[in-house]
Amino acid sequence: MKTVAIIGSGFSSLSSACYLAQEGYDVTVFEKNADLGGRARVLKMNGFHFDMGPSWYWMPDVFDRFFKDFGKDTSDFYELIRLDPAYKVFFKGEDAVEIPASISELKNLFESIEKGSGDALDDFLQKAEYNYKIAIETMVYKPGVNASELVSGPTVKNMGQFISNIRTQIRKRFKNERLIQILEFPVLFLGAKPEDTPAFYNFMNYADLILGTWYPKGGMYEIVKAMVTLGQGLGVKFETNSNVQEILVQNQGVIGLKVNSQKKEFDLVLSGADYHHTETLLKESDRAYSESYWDKKTFAPSALLFYVGFDKRIEGVRHHNLFFDEDFDTHAQEIYDLPTWPSAPLFYASFPSLTDATVAPSGKECAFFLIPIAPDLKEDDIRSEKYFNQIIKRLESQTNQELASHVMFKKSYSVADFKADYNSYKGNAYGMANTLRQTAFLRPKIKSKKVKNLFFTGQLTVPGPGVPPAIISGKIASELIVKSANK
DSSP states (O other), X not given: OOEEEEEOOSHHHHHHHHHHHHTTOEEEEEOSSSSSSTTSOEEEETTEEEEOSOOOBOXXXXXXXXXXXXXXXXXXXXXXXXXXXOEEEXXXXXXXXXXXXXHHHHHHHHHHHXXXXXXXXXXXXXHHHHHHHHIIIIITTSOOOOGGGGOSHHHHHTTHHHHSBHHHHXXXXXXXXXXXXXXXGGGGGXXXXXXXXXXXXXXXXXXXXXXXXXXXXXXXXXXXXXXXXXXXXXXXXXXXXXXXXXXXXXXXXXXXXXXXXXXXXXXXXXEOSOHHHHHXXXXXXXXXXXXXXXXHSOBOXXXXXXXXXXXXXXXXXXXXXXXXXXXXXHHHHHHHTSOOOOXXXXXXXXXXXXXXXXXXXXXXXXXXXXXXEOTTOOOOHHHXXXXXXXXHHHHHHXXXXXXGGGEEEEEEEOHHXXXXXXXXXXXXSSOBOOXXXXXXXXXXXXXXXXXXXXXXXXXXXXXXXXXXXXXXXXXXXXXXHHHHHTX
16 A cells, blocks of 8 residues: 655645545544644634635535535534625725626616616626636646647637636726626635636636535634545545654655655655645755746735634624725735835624624624735735724724724734744745746646656645635545556
């Protein structure tokens, strides 16, 4: 039985661990932190329960497919709740918009804001659904080995959508800025500006508006627990507080790891940790990508996060809330083009206790705030406090209530924390952006080009950032390992 060491315990690592164990490999997962789950850890304070990382459950079909591969259903592990409305969007000087789960209600909403936009939305989403099916059936479950993977009848037919961009496609159909921002929002999960994201990725709108926004009762960590339970049942071993210090190589092939200063022998190594960091565990001559390679890449944003407990229930908000009450393009420019700390940032606010009473004490509210920022910014407590006060004032203004005096506690988390806790390159929060030049086979490879039996998975390789892509990445990495072993 071949032995496999997996570095990190994020979604891609957990996914690959389960698939490899199912194939008969002896799998051990090493996690440097005290808790499993990578960025999807949990913070518990004063009776409050915070998902520290991912908070959106999109593309439920990907989760279903994962568990079905092991003869299971998601319902065997956690209860899913469809959010309706899916989320609420706040604007400056105009009414907020709530996104209903029903497509007929959504079309009526669009039509009420801009005449003719209901039919335009219908046409747009039909194309988005077609692209989603192409992506799922012919693209995202491919290992990104070469360009030929993308050559199929549907992809060739839609080649123009890889040249055009999301912003152009949306603005040809819609004129109202609120509707435009709602439709441009989902591509932010891909880590790039709408004008830099290929139009093909409008399939994210299908994922958002048709497949819907869901919530696993108990929080996103329920998914981690489910995957760990599944892995343990398959024989996967998990070791926490286990810092991998070196990937051991002999004659251009992996022979094991140095973990907490101890050498451990393995036949193969798969890293779900940050790709750039993983290569620093190798001698420079064994690294496939140079520092200049990484420095030239477009990375998704980092984030300034706040985990907040309020001593009262909050009115006028939903589970998920987007604050587009400042200029979208200015903030995007400050993230990607300058980069600098944002002057008037957009932000996201989540109040899971509105859906799930188990995550906060009775009569109190659990809140998670996220401000997207450029990677590698230098932060300090004064700046953090300034931004917190700014977003609380905007929340108060938009919902007509006083909240600052009701903050029981808050904990911030930002660039330096992403670096320290996850060895994240430049402290990015979401990985490498899915721009045209960083799509599919143009991303860093799953299989090392320099070291035999060394593989990678996660958000810096294929298919890209996000929880569903991470789960897919684990599957295709494990398939490539099996295929390589059978050659």
